[in-house]
Amino acid sequence: MIYCFSIVIGGGVPESERAKELSKQLGVDILPLQVIQGHTPFRELVKRYEDDLIVAVGKGAPGRVMTEYGFKNVLSIDDYASCFPNIDPLAQYKKWTKMQPTDREMALRTDPCSQRVQAVFIVSDPVDWSRDIQVLCDILRTGGLPGREIAHQPPLFFANDDIAYQALFPAERLGMGAFRIALESIFNRIHTNNMEYTSYGKPNPFVFKNAENVLLQVLQSAYNNIQSSGEMQPFKRLYMIGDNPSVDINGAKQAGHPWFSILTRTGVFKGIGNHADYPADLVVNSVEEAVDYILRKEHTS
Incomplete structure (x- = not known):
């Protein structure tokens, strides 16, 4: 067996x-x-965006994740935002943010200010919601060139659509699905067309x-x-x-x-x-x- x-x-x-x-x-x-x-299915999109400039969003190392999949022109949203002075109006109050030298060198090497972002991938739960929503709205509304004229929205992909999950805190925490709702609500309010996106992940x-x-x-x-x-x-x-x-x-x-489903009370x-x-099909305690x-x-x- x-x-x-x-x-x-x-x-x-x-x-x-x-x-x-x-x-x-x-x-x-x-x-x-x-x-x-959650982001593993993104590797199926390598042939489509292999050489294009893409932005990876989320905790951990989203840029490295996408690079290992085979994407050749990837920037994390941290790297991307750092190349646009004043794009985050609250940056001066975020003393906890820190840019790594190697990331900054990579960001400057790609010169994102003159390239259109061809796709955005929400790889994992975003850390800085206020900045990320601001920057993503800029990218999506302008066709991938923040600060420019309104243009067609580039594709947007989410690794999952979980609204909440259980962490160490007794009450459930907001997940990627909640971030998607927040981004979509704001984008639809300030843009003429509704936000278009593709969400992977369960269910x-x-x-x-x-x-x-x-x-x-x-x-x-x-x-x-x-x-x-x-x-x-x-x-x-x-x-x-x-x-x-x-x-x-x-x-x-x-x-x-x-598939046989087992629900745990954990x-x-x-x-x-x-x-x-x-x-x-079955409910168990652990x-x-x-x-x-x-x-x-x-x-x-």
């Missing part, structure tokens, strides 16, 4: 780096291929199909006799363990067979029974309980 684990987690760092962290924490070898983060069935493809690649790399041709379905069951009914469970339900969901709107169930179900110990 073979078990493949495709780990769907938050982003902001390259999959290769996350795989190393998980390997150390779990005591097993995790391949970068087995790590699916989009694409995410689950992509996870299936990744798992199949892992199997094929280990067992050459497994083929993915035709209508073959190598998986009897795939388990989705999550704590957010509207995102995790809803996504698994939309994806359909072979995060967003803390109800006694099942969720009323997005009921899971991830450990979910894993125990899977091992029993699959006849192993």
